[in-house]
Amino acid sequence: MEIQWSLVIFTALSGTAGWLLAAVAYAEFAGGLKKSVFPATLTALVLLIVGGLASVTHLSHPERMLEALNHPTSGIFIEAVLLGITAALAIVLMVLIKREASPTARKVVAVLAAVVGVALSYEAGASYMMEAHANWNTVLLPLGYLATAIPAGISLFILIAGFCDEADQLGVLPVALIAGGVIAAVVAAIGTVSKGGPDALLLGWILSVCVGGVLPAVFGVILAKKPSTARAVAAVVVVCALVGAIAFRADMWTAAQFVHNFFSPL
Numbered sequence: 001m002e003i004q005w006s007l008v009i010f011t012a013l014s015g016t017a018g019w020l021l022a023a024v025a026y027a028e029f030a031g032g033l034k035k036s037v038f039p040a041t042l043t044a045l046v047l048l049i050v051g052g053l054a055s056v057t058h059l060s061h062p063e064r065m066l067e068a069l070n071h072p073t074s075g076i077f078i079e080a081v082l083l084g085i086t087a088a089l090a091i092v093l094m095v096l097i098k099r100e101a102s103p104t105a106r107k108v109v110a111v112l113a114a115v116v117g118v119a120l121s122y123e124a125g126a127s128y129m130m131e132a133h134a135n136w137n138t139v140l141l142p143l144g145y146l147a148t149a150i151p152a153g154i155s156l157f158i159l160i161a162g163f164c165d166e167a168d169q170l171g172v173l174p175v176a177l178i179a180g181g182v183i184a185a186v187v188a189a190i191g192t193v194s195k196g197g198p199d200a201l202l203l204g205w206i207l208s209v210c211v212g213g214v215l216p217a218v219f220g221v222i223l224a225k226k227p228s229t230a231r232a233v234a235a236v237v238v239v240c241a242l243v244g245a246i247a248f249r250a251d252m253w254t255a256a257q258f259v260h261n262f263f264s265p266l
Contacts, residue, residue, distance in 0.1 A: 002253065003250045003253040006054045006055060006057045007054075007055060008246055008253075009050075009051065010051040010055035011124040011125065011249055012051075012149070012242060012245045012246050013047045013050055013051035014047065014052070014083060014086075014117075014121065015120070015121035015124060015148070015245065016047055016152040016153045016156060016242065016245070017043075017047035017051070017117060017120075017153070018086065018116075018117030018118045018149065018153065019121065019152065020040060020043060020044040020154075020157055021090065021110070021114045021117040021153075022114040022153060022154075023040065023156075023157035023176075024037050024041050024113070024114065024157065025107075025110040025111050025113070025114035026172070026176075027040075027157070028106050030169075032166065032169035033161055033164075033166050033169050035166055036164045037097060038097045039160050041093050041094050041097070043156065043160065044113075045091065045094070048087045048090070049087065052083055052087075055079075076127065078123055079120065079123055079124060079127055082120040082123055083120060086113060086116045086117045089109055089112050089113035089116060090113055092109050093110055118146065121145055122143070122145065123142070124142075124145050125141045125142030125144060125145030125146065126141070126142040128142075129141060129142070135194060135195045135197075136252065136256065140187070140191045141191070141252065143187055143191075144187050144191040144252075145249070147183050147187035147188065148208065148213070148241075148244055148248045148249075149245055150181075150183060150184055151177060151180045151212065151216035151240075151241035151244070152241035152245055154177045154180050155219075155237035155238045155241055156234075158170060158177065158223065158230050159237075161173075162234055163231060167229075167230035167231075168227055168228070170227050173223075174220050174223035174224035174227065177216060177219070177237070178217045178220035178224065179217075180220075181213050181217025181218070181220055182213070182217050184212055184213035184216070184244065185209050185212075185214050185217065186213070188204070188208040188213055188248050189204075189213075191204075191248065192208060192209065192251065195255040196255055197251060197254050197256075198255075199250075199251055200251065202247075204247070204248075204251050207243055207247030208244050208247045208248040208251060211243050211247070212240060212244010212245055212247060212248065213244060215237070215240045216240055216241050216244075219233050219236060219237045219240075220237075
């Protein structure tokens with residue numbers, strides 16, 4: 001199948017935003033990183049908006065998306081609701097941060113934003129599960145969407161913390177990046193084996209597994225030992241993780257196999 005780049009971008013960016021908000025929630029509980037939480041939350045909101053706009057461009061008639069929202073059980077409806085709730089919670093959190101609201105209120109909103117955002121990273125893949133696509137109809141697909149977004153979101157927060165001169169307060173985030181990279185690599189590898197496809201070597205093994213998973217884990221080790229390198233190292237990891245996340249999603253389209261080919265002549 002032809003790669004639907006608008007949908008690839010949407011799911012990669014929204015997934016990154018969800019895990020970036022998860023890092024924000026950690027920062028709220030850790031008590032440090034006070035200068036990083038606002039720009040990180042704002043960045044997550046921008047990613048959600050850009051990703052949402054990208055998804056709309058997939059439609060030849062964007063105005064017809066409103067019709068899809070009339071079906072509450074559809075994947076598009078669930079994605080739209082999760083996207084809207086996550087964006088709204090991010091806005092509320094930014095207001096609370098700016099107004100220096102109570103720590104409890106900020107923690108509650110941050111956790112809610114993280115939970116819904118992470119759920120969005122999963123649902124963005126779950127909406128493609130259908131019987132008509134043999135290698136899409138598996139839980140490995142949404143798990144891959146979720147897993148490959150972990151290194152992107154966490155490394156992006158670390159990068160922001162580096163520019164806010166709070167690299168010395170990263171806490172367990174480098175360890176989380178290592179774990180996220182390993183999870184992304186393992187899930188992407190299993191997904192690549194299950195999908196197969198003509199581009200499995202490049203999009204699957206090289207870009208998704210190695211670049212998007214193994215390298216972030218390796219760089220996470222460096223960050224754990226030398227947090228002062230956060231700006232340079234995290235910038236590289238963000239690029240690697242996004243490349244891996246995009247490749248995993250693109251590989252899904254190139255490896256598509258139909259159970260019923262409705263377009264072939266009888």
